[in-house]
Amino acid sequence: MLWVRDASKGAWPLTLLLLADLVTVLGAGAIWLTLGGDPTVVGATAAALLAFAAAMLPLLRRDSADREPPWFPPFVLVVIPLAVLTVGLPALGIRTYLESRPVDVTNRVELDFAPPLVDGETATATVRTGDAKPRLDIAFDVLPHDPAAPVCTPGSELTVTLRSGSGRNQSQTGAPGTEFTFGLGRGTTEARLSVQVHAEPGCEVKLAVASARMDD
Numbered sequence: 538m539l540w541v542r543d544a545s546k547g548a549w550p551l552t553l554l555l556l557a558d559l560v561t562v563l564g565a566g567a568i569w570l571t572l573g574g575d576p577t578v579v580g581a582t583a584a585a586l587l588a589f590a591a592a593m594l595p596l597l598r599r600d601s602a603d604r605e606p607p608w609f610p611p612f613v614l615v616v617i618p619l620a621v622l623t624v625g626l627p628a629l630g631i632r633t634y635l636e637s638r639p640v641d642v643t644n645r646v647e648l649d650f651a652p653p654l655v656d657g658e659t660a661t662a663t664v665r666t667g668d669a670k671p672r673l674d675i676a677f678d679v680l681p682h683d684p685a686a687p688v689c690t691p692g693s694e695l696t697v698t699l700r701s702g703s704g705r706n707q708s709q710t711g712a713p714g715t716e717f718t719f720g721l722g723r724g725t726t727e728a729r730l731s732v733q734v735h736a737e738p739g740c741e742v743k744l745a746v747a748s749a750r751m752d753d
Contacts, residue, residue, distance in 0.1 A: 639752040640668040646675070646746045653682035653741035654734045660744050661700075662730040669724045670751035673699075677732060679713040682741040689740035701729040710735075714747060721751075 642664055650660030664673060679693045690713065698708040703722030711717065721728055736742055 639674075639750045640666060640670060641748075641750050642666050642668075643746055643749045646749050648744055648746065650744060652743045654736075654744060655741055656734060656736045656738060659731050659733045662732055662746070664728045664730075664749060664751075666726055666751060668751060669726050670753060671721050671723050671725065672752045673719045673721055673728050673749070674716050674752065675719075675730070675749040676714055676716045676747040678745040678747045679734065679736075679742045680745055682743050686741065689737045690742055692737055693740070693742060694735040696733040696735065698731045698733075699728065700731055701727065716748070 645664060645666050647663045647665070648660055649663070650658070654660060662675070662677075664675070675697070677695055677697070679690045679695065681688060681690055694710055694712055695715070696708060696710045697717045699705055699719045699721075702719075702725050704720040707719050709717045709719075719728070719730075732744060734742060734744070
């Protein structure tokens with residue numbers, strides 16, 4: 538600490554710039570690591586910057602009163618935090634914006650059933666996604682199993698029940714096309730649902746996913 542104090546004596550503006558550099562860059566590294574950055578890369582970057590800071594300290598010392606201090610230490614010390622902020626802040630803003638948007642998982646829903654489905658039978662729907670979101674909004678379509686058969690789907694209903702996560706056993710009933718909303722709990726990347734068909738006697742149908750998305 539005494540060496541740092543002696544080295545920075547008479548050059549407080551540069552010393553403050555150096556400290557601002559360390560706070561900015563190490564803070565950015567901590568955020569990067571929290572957001573899933575590679576610990577090896579984050580650690581190597583932080584170590585390189587600490588080594589750079591140590592190498593800059595002797596340049597802050599004035600050997601004589603009449604000697605002009607070098608121009609490049611303040612220039613470099615200003616450029617580093619500006620570069621980090623210029624790149625880091627927009628990147629963090631874009632990431633935050635993208636993570637706050639709903640994630641369309643329609644194509645990630647797997648339906649498991651043996652067609653045709655008749656009144657009272659149940660299908661299983663499984664949603665798998667790498668985006669952890671606490672809420673699932675999903676809608677199903679009911680289609681005739683045999684297009685040539687008389688249309689019997691308008692009177693159909695679905696009972697959808699969540700079978701996994703902290704909100705398991707939530708159950709909702711609605712017509713085909715109804716959007717069912719389920720709370721999954723934090724950190725959930727997979728949801729399993731049972732979908733029971735209520736149809737007219739003798740009506741044979743098949744199930745399809747109309748839409749599905751995960752949101753906050």
